[in-house]
Amino acid sequence: MTETTPAEAQEIEASDGYVAADLCGVTLHVKPAGQWRPSYLRALREGDYEGWAVGVMSAEDAATFVELDATFDEINEFTSAAMNSSGETPGKSGGRSRSSRTTRKR
Numbered sequence: 001m002t003e004t005t006p007a008e009a010q011e012i013e014a015s016d017g018y019v020a021a022d023l024c025g026v027t028l029h030v031k032p033a034g035q036w037r038p039s040y041l042r043a044l045r046e047g048d049y050e051g052w053a054v055g056v057m058s059a060e061d062a063a064t065f066v067e068l069d070a071t072f073d074e075i076n077e078f079t080s081a082a083m084n085s086s087g088e089t090p091g092k093s094g095g096r097s098r099s100s101r102t103t104r105k106r
Contacts, residue, residue: 018058021082023075024068028061030082049075 018029040055053062070078 019082019085021078021085023065023078024070026064026068028057028065028078030061031056033083044079 017031017035019032020027020029022028036056040052043049043051043055050062050066053065057065
């Protein structure tokens with residue numbers, strides 16, 4: 001699996017709004033990770049794969065995803081491939097983090 005460059009990721013997003021990844025030999029299309037709502041990522045992390053699929057795929061691809069009844073390993077490989085194809089890896093928020101240094105009141 002090769003990493004997608006930022007330029008390629010922008011081109012993918014501009015083309016049709018979905019990236020392709022294979023699950024059990026079937027190509028499914030997923031929204032780029034940057035377009036996922038926090039609830040979709042939460043569903044994925046909590047193992048609600050059907051809820052996640054409905055949020056990030058077309059209705060047809062989500063139905064195919066459910067019908068394939070893939071294993072956890074296959075789903076993890078698929079979601080990783082989809083995130084890498086879009087050039088993004090959702091994780092922690094890009095928001096400001098708290099300083100690791102404590103401040104003392106004067």
